[in-house]
Amino acid sequence: NFMLTQPHSVSESPGKTVTISCTRSSDSSASNYVQWYQQRPGSSPTTVIYENDQRPSGVPDRFSGSVDSSSSSASLTISGLKTEDEGDYYCQSYDTNNHAVFGGGTKLTVL
């Protein structure tokens, strides 16, 4: 098993850029894709990034994802922040036992 570690919270001003990190504890599943989900209060999660850096249709290009294999970490970057981007963000991957794993979530505040 492995863990995905995210910062508990981040905050930034409208129009600025924020990056949320997701660090994987070392294991042999390091090459498995990472997804990022946004969850607004009272709503179900929705995908903002899949397969490390792909955006589903309808997700603005202000959202981007990347993976740094050397540090076993993934990142979600949101540029041109808007108040509507506020919510919880979760990274997710899966391990060698075919178990999905979620990070603990990061609360984004745009103030």
Add this chain to the structure above:
Amino acid sequence: EVQLLESGGGLVQPGGSLRLSCVASGFTFSSYAMNWVRQAPGKGLEWVSSITGPHGDRIYYADSVRGRFTISRDNSKNTLYLQMNSLRAEDTAIYYCARDLWGLYYFDYWGQGTLVTVSS
């Protein structure tokens, strides 16, 4: 339009049982792996179980529910199930069903969730 509609949640006593259902529409249900993901009040997302293959021949469980929960599917009814036995207070959560687009744990569609409360 893809839709996932969960039902079956409610209040149950510790040690009790409950069966959740998720009715799918808008896609060929039998062609997709399906999952249950839960979220305890004020907490993060926790994967619970997955079922892959048209006949549900590959099934996986989180360690926290293995031996107590059973996932299954009825492709003729486009329905995913989660039978939950020996329920504990820590099983209290919103339970979401989620479609796995490619069987690689990319959850592209989620239901609205159903709340399970385990309390005496």
